[in-house]
Amino acid sequence: MEAFFVWLGVISAVTFVFSLLMLPWLVGRIPADYFTRPRDPHKWHVMLEPHTIMRNLLGLPVVIAGIAMLVLPGQGILTIMVGLGIMNFPGKFEIEKWVITRRGVLKALNWIRRKERHPLIEVP
Numbered sequence: 001m002e003a004f005f006v007w008l009g010v011i012s013a014v015t016f017v018f019s020l021l022m023l024p025w026l027v028g029r030i031p032a033d034y035f036t037r038p039r040d041p042h043k044w045h046v047m048l049e050p051h052t053i054m055r056n057l058l059g060l061p062v063v064i065a066g067i068a069m070l071v072l073p074g075q076g077i078l079t080i081m082v083g084l085g086i087m088n089f090p091g092k093f094e095i096e097k098w099v100i101t102r103r104g105v106l107k108a109l110n111w112i113r114r115k116e117r118h119p120l121i122e123v124p
Helices: 002-028 044-048 050-069 076-086 092-100 105-115
Strands: none
Touching (some): 002 050, 002 076, 044 050, 050 076, 076 092
């Protein structure tokens, strides 16, 4: 059981450092008008395209790491947002809009963007 906690601590430290290094770059890649531009409705057949499957397989571990960071050290909600940004599935935009409206999330994202000299994210 002690080995489990050691590994949990190591994984926690690695995800924390990884999120600190990658989040500014990933948050800077979000277009400023992402939440205000018109959207094409997603269709379910998009889920079967090979590039969509790869994006979802890459984004899922990031979302899972973000969920873990809600109770472990790290920026959980921001990491979840980045993971959702990587993924592509019907209903994704509504989930992203819900997360961005949580208290402090937009403020934190725009703080990171301001430090990196990117335009601030616009919200409706």
